[in-house]
Amino acid sequence: METLKIKKLNPNAVLPKRATEGSAGMDLYACIESPVTVQPHECVKFPTGLAIALPSPAYGAFIFARSGLSVKHGLAPANCVGVVDSDYRGEVVVGLVNQFEEPYTVEPGERIAQLVILPVSLLEPEEVEELDDTERGAGGFGSSGRK
DSSP: OOOOEEEESSTTOOOOBOSSTTOSSEEEEOOOSSOEEEOTTOEEEEEEEEEEEOSSTTEEEEEEOOHHHHHHHOEEETTSSEEEOTTOOSEEEEEEEEOSSSOEEEOTTOEEEEEEEEEOOOOOOOOOSOOOOOSSTTOOTTTTOOO
C-alpha cells in the first residue's frame, strides 16, 4: 500500500486527518502561535507546520476549502484550489481570503482547509495543426444550455 509521508516542521503541527471514515479530504490545521484575524477581502497565508512526500508523480495533493468555513465565514483558498506537486518538499501553506464583509479570527489549531490526494495524468503536450470535430465545437461559456 502506498502512503503519504508527512514530516512535522513544527512540534505544534497537527497531522492531517479525516473527520469521518467516508471523508475524501483530510483536514489541515493552522499552525499558529496566537489567533489571526482575517479582515474582509484580505488574504493571509497560514502555515500548517507540515511537509509531505507523495509516493510518485502519479499523484498530486490538492488543497480545497472546508465547506463550513467557506460558506459560513467566507474563508476559502485564495487560489481556489492549491496544488502541491509530487516533488515539493517545503511547508504546506494555505492562503485564505476572506470573501465576506465581516472579519474572521482563525484560532491556533483550527481546521482551515482540506487536503485531497488525487491521481494526475502526465500527458505530454503535442502541437497539432487540427483538432477533431465534436458536436459542441468551439462553443464556449453557456453554449451547452442553461439546464
